[in-house]
Amino acid sequence: xxxxxxxxxxxxxxxxxxxxxxxxxxxxxxxxxxxxxxxxxxxxxxxxxxxxxxxxxxxxxxxxxxxxxxxxxxxxxxxxxxxxxxxxxxxxxxxxxxxxxxxxxxxxxxxxxxxxxxxxxxxxxxxxxxxxxxxxxxxxxxxxxxxxxxxxxxxxxxxxxxxxxxxxxxxxxxxxxxxxxxxxxxxxxxxxxxxxxxxxxxxxxxxxxxxxxxxxxxxxxxxxxxxxxxxxxxxxxxxxxxxxxxxxxxxxxxxxxxxxxxxxxxxxxxxxxxxxxxxxxxxxxxxxxxxxxxxxxxxxxxxxxxxxxxxxxxxxxxxxxxxxxxxxxxxxxxxxx
Amino acid sequence: xxxxxxxxxxxxxxxxxxxxxxxxxxxxxxxxxxxxxxxxxxxxxxxxxxxxxxxxxxxxxxxxxxxxxxxxxxxxxxxxxxxxxxxxxxxxxxxxxxxxxxxxxxxxxxxxxxxxxxxxxxxxxxxxxxxxxxxxxxxxxxxxxxxxxxxxxxxxxxxxxxxxxxxxxxxxxxxxxxxxxxxxxxxxxxxxxxxxxxxxxxxxxxxxxxxxxxxxxxxxxxxxxxxxxxxxxxxxxxxxxxxxxxxxxxxxxxxxxxxxxxxxxxxxxxxxxxxxxxxxxxxxxxxxxxxxxxxxxxxxxxxxxxxxxxxxxxxxxxxxxxxxxxxxxxxxxxxxx
Numbered sequence: 258x259x260x261x262x263x264x265x266x267x268x269x270x271x272x273x274x275x276x277x278x279x280x281x282x283x284x285x286x287x288x289x290x291x292x293x294x295x296x297x298x299x300x301x302x303x304x305x306x307x308x309x310x311x312x313x314x315x316x317x318x319x320x321x322x323x324x325x326x327x328x329x330x331x332x333x334x335x336x337x338x339x340x341x342x343x344x345x346x347x348x349x350x351x352x353x354x355x356x357x358x359x360x361x362x363x364x365x366x367x368x369x370x371x372x373x374x375x376x377x378x379x380x381x382x383x384x385x386x387x388x389x390x391x392x393x394x395x396x397x398x399x400x401x402x403x404x405x406x407x408x409x410x411x412x413x414x415x416x417x418x419x420x421x422x423x424x425x426x427x428x429x430x431x432x433x434x435x436x437x438x439x440x441x442x443x444x445x446x447x448x449x450x451x452x453x454x455x456x457x458x459x460x461x462x463x464x465x466x467x468x469x470x471x472x473x474x475x476x477x478x479x480x481x482x483x484x485x486x487x488x489x490x491x492x493x494x495x496x497x498x499x500x501x502x503x504x505x506x507x508x509x510x511x512x513x514x515x516x517x518x519x520x521x522x523x524x525x526x527x528x529x530x531x532x533x534x535x536x537x538x539x540x541x542x543x544x545x546x547x548x549x550x551x552x553x554x555x556x557x558x559x560x561x562x563x564x565x566x567x568x569x570x571x572x573x574x575x576x577x578x579x580x581x582x583x584x585x586x587x588x589x590x591x592x593x594x
Numbered sequence: 595x596x597x598x599x600x601x602x603x604x605x606x607x608x609x610x611x612x613x614x615x616x617x618x619x620x621x622x623x624x625x626x627x628x629x630x631x632x633x634x635x636x637x638x639x640x641x642x643x644x645x646x647x648x649x650x651x652x653x654x655x656x657x658x659x660x661x662x663x664x665x666x667x668x669x670x671x672x673x674x675x676x677x678x679x680x681x682x683x684x685x686x687x688x689x690x691x692x693x694x695x696x697x698x699x700x701x702x703x704x705x706x707x708x709x710x711x712x713x714x715x716x717x718x719x720x721x722x723x724x725x726x727x728x729x730x731x732x733x734x735x736x737x738x739x740x741x742x743x744x745x746x747x748x749x750x751x752x753x754x755x756x757x758x759x760x761x762x763x764x765x766x767x768x769x770x771x772x773x774x775x776x777x778x779x780x781x782x783x784x785x786x787x788x789x790x791x792x793x794x795x796x797x798x799x800x801x802x803x804x805x806x807x808x809x810x811x812x813x814x815x816x817x818x819x820x821x822x823x824x825x826x827x828x829x830x831x832x833x834x835x836x837x838x839x840x841x842x843x844x845x846x847x848x849x850x851x852x853x854x855x856x857x858x859x860x861x862x863x864x865x866x867x868x869x870x871x872x873x874x875x876x877x878x879x880x881x882x883x884x885x886x887x888x889x890x891x892x893x894x895x896x897x898x899x900x901x902x903x904x905x906x907x908x909x910x911x912x913x914x915x916x917x918x919x920x921x922x923x924x925x926x927x928x929x930x931x
Binding site for chain 1: 595596597601603643644646647672673677679680681682683684687688690691693694695696697698699700701702703709712713716717719720721722723781782783784786903905906907908909910913915918920
């Protein structure tokens with residue numbers, strides 16, 4: 258591999274995304290992408306006593322189903338990269354504690370899925386691993402309880418707020434396979450433009466997405482039109498509009514081929530999710546469920562997948578801090594140039 | 595690089611730990627290692643209004659001082675790997691948001707420092723990076739508030755409890771330099787032996803340390819006597835004794851060359867820290883302050899550095915869950931065989 262430009266890594270032997278899996282909650286099961294997910298749950302608890310335990314079960318079952326689908330023995334998975342939104346990433350560590358695979362805990366807030374793909378693909382390309390597992394989860398109820406207010410309060414949500422996706426997405430990245438390939442990664446910097454509103458994450462994260470997007474184009478010499486689709490993780494309706502406008506001011510027109518998983522996963526008019534989906538599982542499930550299949554079927558051949566994260570917590574918000582954002586990008590292509 | 599055994603990676607061109615830096619709080623400044631740290635603080639707030647902001651400042655200033663000492667321009671650092679104990683790793687993300695270096699958030703609880711060294715060294719060896727920065731922090735007051743009880747309550751601490759180290763340790767890992775070298779890494783699996791006592795982290799983490807220790811020996815064919823020192827991160831007095839005994843039952847005698855940073859950093863008799871130090875910064879500062887200098891001076895030539903983490907949070911404890919542990923190891927040597 259080699260570094261090109263300021264922060265992009267180009268792979269000489271691009272790793273393949275061998276298989277993906279996804280499980281989602283009931284709200285996502287009512288959304289427009291329902292048919293693409295492996296499993297849709299009827300309720301948010303899935304037989305568990307707490308939302309945290311439910312979220313752990315969701316990531317555990319997603320990973321179990323992924324390994325079964327992949328045909329790779331669990332013992333042939335060299336490393337697992339996983340993380341989530343809960344304090345101390347407990348969904349991943351409790352959900353995957355019986356996996357018996359060396360484990361790297363990752364925290365990039367809602368950028369965790371693509372951060373894991375970045376780390377995992379470097380491990381595979383460098384021959385540190387033949388197969389790695391990348392997984393993440395989020396849960397509407399556990400996230401609201403932890404980051405905002407207990408659901409029992411019945412708080413009103415402003416129009417700029419987003420709906421944390423309940424679910425888990427996971428992928429196996431491998432040194433052998435026929436694609437789709439991770440051809441490049443552009444890990445992002447922390448960007449803080451001073452947004453303080455914890456109910457407007459899209460606005461907080463859009464500048465980080467812009468920074469990584471533009472850096473990717475500058476590093477690679479590619480233009481937006483190179484990609485069939487440019488996909489962000491969970492900027493939602495508000496953040497999508499901001500990113501589109503910001504990109505245009507920088508000379509990049511992404512209007513025709515850009516979309517956001519938070520916009521795609523819910524029906525804005527019918528589902529009352531305001532600015533759209535968010536959470537680690539938003540891009541995790543939408544990529545693993547929908548985009549991976551589009552790539553396998555060659556309906557899409559080149560996508561730039563950019564996951565954004567807000568690196569904040571409830572305490573920093575209460576202490577009047579701004580919200581730092583980050584965005585990591587991977588270039589995924591079905592053929593090698 | 596190549597994988598040897600089940601979970602160890604051996605480097606062909608081992609990366610150098612180019613420079614380290616450490617800042618500690620007042621309790622650590624009264625301990626036996628005080629003279630080895632770059633800076634000792636007089637108070638836990640360091641002029642900030644909250645403990646969280648103080649912790650962010652500590653990691654920020656540690657990294658700033660590290661870069662200045664290293665002679666490497668910040669623009670020549672390709673990636674930063676960092677994490678901490680606070681919810682959503684805010685100490686790292688707020689402390690390092692102005693660093694302007696692509697950022698990978700890492701969460702391995704108290705194993706974060708060595709997890710970062712593992713990830714960073716793979717990036718350097720694979721030519722994804724020339725220089726990476728690995729950093730972590732912890733803070734007694736913010737950790738007590740978040741994981742146990744507010745300090746204002748004046749709770750009694752049982753003898754098995756540990757004292758979270760206030761401080762930050764950071765290192766630059768580079769593709770060029772004359773050592774000490776990271777020659778191998780053995781990333782660990784999650785191990786949960788059913789310990790539930792949040793005031794006995796040493797007992798919860800010792801089985802994970804054992805698993806990684808034995809795996810490292812099996813993978814490499816090395817024996818405990820290969821190393822001048824085997825160093826764990828923060829098992830403390832209780833966990834150190836457990837690990838020593840468990841290792842012996844498995845046929846590995848580590849009595850003569852094994853020690854723990856949590857044991858070393860405080861004076862058990864005079865400082866009232868019960869089972870010893872803990873927290874991400876325990877191994878972070880003890881390695882960056884003390885062991886790195888011993889290696890540079892060739893007083894130690896081969897060490898196995900094992901950081902352990904308890905992958906738990908306050909909610910899981912309240913929900914009656916057990917405490918999963920993890921341990922990551924790096925082999926650090928001053929000469930190449």
